Amino acid sequence: MKTIYLSPLILSCFILTACSGIPDECEKSWDQVEKLAKESGIPEDSIQAQKKQFEEQIKAMPKQDAIETCNAQSSVFGMIK
Numbered sequence: 001m002k003t004i005y006l007s008p009l010i011l012s013c014f015i016l017t018a019c020s021g022i023p024d025e026c027e028k029s030w031d032q033v034e035k036l037a038k039e040s041g042i043p044e045d046s047i048q049a050q051k052k053q054f055e056e057q058i059k060a061m062p063k064q065d066a067i068e069t070c071n072a073q074s075s076v077f078g079m080i081k
Contacts (some may be wrong), residue, residue, distance in 0.1 A: 020064065023066055029070040029071075033054070
């Protein structure tokens, strides 16, 4: 019975992620940022606020510029590790 209630929720999450307008490179970049933020002890509400801001900035860019920006950001985080 619980599965019936969770199915629409899970489906909605997949749809929203697919329609978010965020390139895959930026999703991966954000995952790195989020992991580092959690390891640093930043509160979850601050991380979510920053994620919203990040997504708005990425959506405002042309797709190719967003991909290049996110790839550069991923490279920097790769050097930090």
